[in-house]
Amino acid sequence: MLKLSEAPAYFERYKDIIPDFERFLEHLKEPLPLYFRLNELKCPEPEMALKGLARQGVQTEPVPGLPQFYKVEPRDFPLGNTEEYYLGYIYPMTISSALPVIALEPEPGEYILDMCAAPGSKTTQIAQAAKDKAVIVANDRRLDRLTALVANLKRLGVASAMTTLYRGEVFPFGVPFDKVLVDAPCSGEGRYRQGYEGELLYQKEGHTNLPAIQKGLLVRAFDLVKVGGVVVYSTCTFNPEENELVVDYLLRKRQAEILPCEYPLPCHPGITEWEGKILHPGLANAARFYPHETQSVGFFVAKIKRLM
Numbered sequence: 001m002l003k004l005s006e007a008p009a010y011f012e013r014y015k016d017i018i019p020d021f022e023r024f025l026e027h028l029k030e031p032l033p034l035y036f037r038l039n040e041l042k043c044p045e046p047e048m049a050l051k052g053l054a055r056q057g058v059q060t061e062p063v064p065g066l067p068q069f070y071k072v073e074p075r076d077f078p079l080g081n082t083e084e085y086y087l088g089y090i091y092p093m094t095i096s097s098a099l100p101v102i103a104l105e106p107e108p109g110e111y112i113l114d115m116c117a118a119p120g121s122k123t124t125q126i127a128q129a130a131k132d133k134a135v136i137v138a139n140d141r142r143l144d145r146l147t148a149l150v151a152n153l154k155r156l157g158v159a160s161a162m163t164t165l166y167r168g169e170v171f172p173f174g175v176p177f178d179k180v181l182v183d184a185p186c187s188g189e190g191r192y193r194q195g196y197e198g199e200l201l202y203q204k205e206g207h208t209n210l211p212a213i214q215k216g217l218l219v220r221a222f223d224l225v226k227v228g229g230v231v232v233y234s235t236c237t238f239n240p241e242e243n244e245l246v247v248d249y250l251l252r253k254r255q256a257e258i259l260p261c262e263y264p265l266p267c268h269p270g271i272t273e274w275e276g277k278i279l280h281p282g283l284a285n286a287a288r289f290y291p292h293e294t295q296s297v298g299f300f301v302a303k304i305k306r307l308m
Ligand SMILES: C[S@@+](CC[C@H](N)C(=O)[O-])C[C@H]1O[C@@H](n2cnc3c(N)ncnc32)[C@H](O)[C@@H]1O
Pocket: 115, 116, 117, 118, 119, 120, 121, 122, 123, 139, 140, 141, 142, 145, 166, 167, 168, 169, 183, 184, 185, 186, 213, 217
């Protein structure tokens, strides 16, 4: 567990890659703003939900560049207790969490695998983007989390998703998917900030080999997507060993390229060198997002095209 006072020492190894490092450290002391995504599958008229929330004293402000997202004041308002939440009109989620699905660009009619899907913020965002007309397989290895995912699909009125319970590394389907999202289990460093102490899952002593798990998931995802299809790999950590080095591993094993992508939040290119190791130059097309620049959680996103 990391105390706030230990953060400067913990994040020191990133001081050359995190821009404006001192401001980053200061920003960790600020609590995370509260946002929600408006779910058009259940709530065709945004005004209906926004007026309902306003009656309960909630101020909402649209997020520029992210059409269905709203910032909420006060930031500690219990959105989960509202009728709007219960009816599936809103899904509380942070704005950087929207980025992997923006990279995925889901379309109606596509076969899409969400390999690490629970509790479903991105599955439900995929369904919404594809107007509930894609075929979505939402997978997770944990039954308790899959239960929450099923409840969220029901609450948000998603009819286009089925759920499966597999370790992603051995996901069995023989049908090639058009797109696969790997929102990988990770050390969660990007979520660290005041009020979230203890949320760092990263085991400095190396009890859990997250990069090994992440490499297994990404390679399997790549083999499940059709030639010309797309895999989006994302994490909420700054750690290059869980980000660029995982994608670098894939690029050396398979015929793939990283596609450039436009995002509505400020970002930086993926790194192409880490601790003396030269990485694939295409990693510059991946994107790094930092909390002090996005007012959100730190994220890494790579959009990968299968070439052969
Ligand atoms: C970052 S969370 C996913 C969040 C989810 N995509 C969302 O937007 O709500 C990572 C998920 O990966 C699942 N997971 C961990 N190891 C896995 C594995 N080997 N195969 C499939 N899922 C796994 C965890 O249970 C967890 O739900």
